[in-house]
Amino acid sequence: MAELQASESKDEPGSSSVVKIMKPPTTRIIPPLNFCPVERQLYRSAQPSIINQPFLKDLNLKTIIWLASEEPQDDFLDFCSNCHINVEFVGLMNEYAYKNVNPWDSLSEGTIRRALEIICDKENYPLLVCCGMGRHRTGSVIGCLRRLQGWNLASVSEEYRRFTGARGGRIMVELLIEGFDINSVQVDPSKLPEWLG
Amino acid sequence: MSGLPEDPFQMDEELDDRSLKSVNPIARESNQQDQRLLRDGNTSNKLKAVGTQSHQVPNDIPELLNPVAPTYGDVTDAVDDDEQQYEEDLDDKLDRSMYNQKTSKEVQFSLPTKELTPPENFAPVINNIYRSSFPHPNNFTFLRKLKLKSVLCLIPEDYPDSYAEFFQEEGIHIFQLGMSGNKEPFVNISNELITEAVKIVLDPKNQPILIHCNRGKHRTGCLVGVLRRLQKWSLSIIFDEYRKFAAPKERPMDQQFIELYDESDIERYAEKNGLLPIRWD
Numbered sequence: 001m002a003e004l005q006a007s008e009s010k011d012e013p014g015s016s017s018v019v020k021i022m023k024p025p026t027t028r029i030i031p032p033l034n035f036c037p038v039e040r041q042l043y044r045s046a047q048p049s050i051i052n053q054p055f056l057k058d059l060n061l062k063t064i065i066w067l068a069s070e071e072p073q074d075d076f077l078d079f080c081s082n083c084h085i086n087v088e089f090v091g092l093m094n095e096y097a098y099k100n101v102n103p104w105d106s107l108s109e110g111t112i113r114r115a116l117e118i119i120c121d122k123e124n125y126p127l128l129v130c131c132g133m134g135r136h137r138t139g140s141v142i143g144c145l146r147r148l149q150g151w152n153l154a155s156v157s158e159e160y161r162r163f164t165g166a167r168g169g170r171i172m173v174e175l176l177i178e179g180f181d182i183n184s185v186q187v188d189p190s191k192l193p194e195w196l197g
Numbered sequence: 198m199s200g201l202p203e204d205p206f207q208m209d210e211e212l213d214d215r216s217l218k219s220v221n222p223i224a225r226e227s228n229q230q231d232q233r234l235l236r237d238g239n240t241s242n243k244l245k246a247v248g249t250q251s252h253q254v255p256n257d258i259p260e261l262l263n264p265v266a267p268t269y270g271d272v273t274d275a276v277d278d279d280e281q282q283y284e285e286d287l288d289d290k291l292d293r294s295m296y297n298q299k300t301s302k303e304v305q306f307s308l309p310t311k312e313l314t315p316p317e318n319f320a321p322v323i324n325n326i327y328r329s330s331f332p333h334p335n336n337f338t339f340l341r342k343l344k345l346k347s348v349l350c351l352i353p354e355d356y357p358d359s360y361a362e363f364f365q366e367e368g369i370h371i372f373q374l375g376m377s378g379n380k381e382p383f384v385n386i387s388n389e390l391i392t393e394a395v396k397i398v399l400d401p402k403n404q405p406i407l408i409h410c411n412r413g414k415h416r417t418g419c420l421v422g423v424l425r426r427l428q429k430w431s432l433s434i435i436f437d438e439y440r441k442f443a444a445p446k447e448r449p450m451d452q453q454f455i456e457l458y459d460e461s462d463i464e465r466y467a468e469k470n471g472l473l474p475i476r477w478d
Contacts, residue, residue, distance in 0.1 A: 028431040035434075037321035041478055059477050126477070151339075152312040159320075162441050195342075 034134030046134035318413030330413035422455030
């Protein structure tokens with residue numbers, strides 16, 4: 001639309017009959033679905049698409065934790081390499097060390113632990129955690145992070161369900177979060193983000 | 198949990214039948230985890246809850262799920278209020294009895310557990326700007342961690358007396374802009390009050406700042422929606438965020454307010470004071 005106006009106004013420079021649109025439509029910033037800040041410089045969302053790229057640039061991300069079992073789309077990977085964003089693949093289907101056999105399986109404890117260890121290292125910030133829809137896998141990791149922070153389970157559940165959409169939360173995910181052994185996460189205390197210390 | 202087969206945590210809705218059949222093994226599994234956690238002493242809160250029923254075996258599963266329910270059930274809100282005719286407006290009223298009852302006792306109870314309880318509907322908005330519902334005394338431990346400089350309260354009612362001490366200790370400055378929520382058909386959130394609120398929130402001198410109303414849904418949602426408009430977010434995404442926090446009581450009028458709010462005054466003010474664009478840390 002903006003280009004169209006530009007060419008119209010160039011048409012006849014001297015003519016006063018040319019209608020100039022004085023107030024072109026403002027650009028819209030479109031965050032990915034289910035986007036929300038979690039803590040300072042830590043964000044969560046669904047898989048970003050092309051229309052989210054201007055927004056992602058504003059976040060100045062250093063790392064993206066990819067939790068889906070499928071590879072992201074190529075344009076997304078191109079964007080990340082152009083912006084020097086490091087993509088950490090955690091929970092891919094084909095990594096034999098992780099037992100995710102189906103895209104709809106929950107994350108394994110090992111996968112969550114690996115994601116948390118990335119989150120607990122401030123060198124990786126600003127950081128985005130995402131999966132396909134930003135609901136259950138992202139919710140599992142953020143839920144376990146909240147337990148690590150000492151949140152009580154009711155508050156963790158409330159937050160998880162806020163992002164699960166009309167079909168609601170899954171008890172299985174909540175059991176996973178509740179049963180997760182937070183003491184198994186290995187962190188370097190000197191690298192903890194400020195809000196975790 | 199390492200030895201647990203993958204299928205108890207099947208996530209596909211189509212497989213509901215299968216996962217239902219395997220509910221029992223999970224119940225036992227999570228019970229064991231419970232007991233392990235209890236031994237670790239990490240969940241002293243639960244210790245108290247569970248300890249009352251001498252030997253808890255599989256039947257404490259409902260107990261596990263209980264904490265989830267109150268967040269979404271609105272039954273409790275509606276019961277003991279006498280203004281039955283506007284059921285949905287009950288959220289806008291501060292139920293003072295609720296806060297006065299559990300003042301000093303609640304604080305003492307929450308300290309030894311060391312578990313952090315954020316207020317309902319708590320989330321960061323941008324950088325050092327946070328949103329939530331009306332904070333309870335048992336949220337104070339959590340709120341201390343935010344090192345707040347100020348709190349913006351969007352309801353007209355005053356805080357219970359017991360709150361003064363907490364705010365003073367923390368050196369938190371209180372801004373109060375009492376506004377009524379959008380109520381069909383006559384009551385509207387005022388444009389000017391929201392503009393004033395945005396000025397307070399965007400001022401770096403006041404940050405970190407917590408915005409709250411009663412439930413953190415409608416008035417807070419409108420203000421956050423306006424902040425998103427200043428960030429130039431697309432309206433659909435703003436509405437989506439509004440609905441997430443307002444669920445299950447989304448108000449079309451609130452979304453209309455967010456869309457129709459005239460931002461020219463605040464934009465002029467913000468540009469003059471170098472507050473725009475709002476950059477992510």
